[in-house]
Amino acid sequence: MNVPTVAIENVPDPLPEQLSVIDVREPEEWVAGHIDGAIHIxxxxxxERVQEVPEGQSLVVCKVGGRSAQAVAYLGQLGHDVVNLEGGMLDWAGAERPMVSETPDAPYVA
Incomplete structure (x- = not known):
């Protein structure tokens, strides 16, 4: 199965308004640090929550890209315009892209 993938250097910074970010990591990973405005599923x-994925283009992220590749394959089969972030949140953080946390601590990739 061919999963559309994009490298961090090809992701616009800042992200365009029409692009949704879907974060498929577990809750404890999300709380530690995530992309501001991302949808956590x-x-x-x-x-069971696929109806929460907005229409239009989405960037799907996880920690290193494996789980998000599964999500992209599934959502693509349903007709969504989705792409997997190669290297996931580790590459996002490594490129010093902005992140937010649900705790008072500085955001990080858990």
Whole structure:
């Protein structure tokens, strides 16, 4: 199966308004640090929450790209315009892209 993938250097900074970010990591990973404005739908909940994925283009992220590739394959089969972030949140953080946290601590990739 061919999963559309994009490298961090090909992701616009700042992200365009029409692009949605879907974060499929687990809750404890999300709380530690995530992309501001991202929609949090853990991979294990994606099938029952798929209606929360907005129409239009989405960038799907996880920690290193494996779970998000599964999500992209699934959402693509349903007709969504989705792409997997190669290297996931580790590459996002490594490129010093902005992140937010749900705690008073500085955001980080858990």
């Amino acid at each position: 853990p991979l294990s909940q994606l099938t």
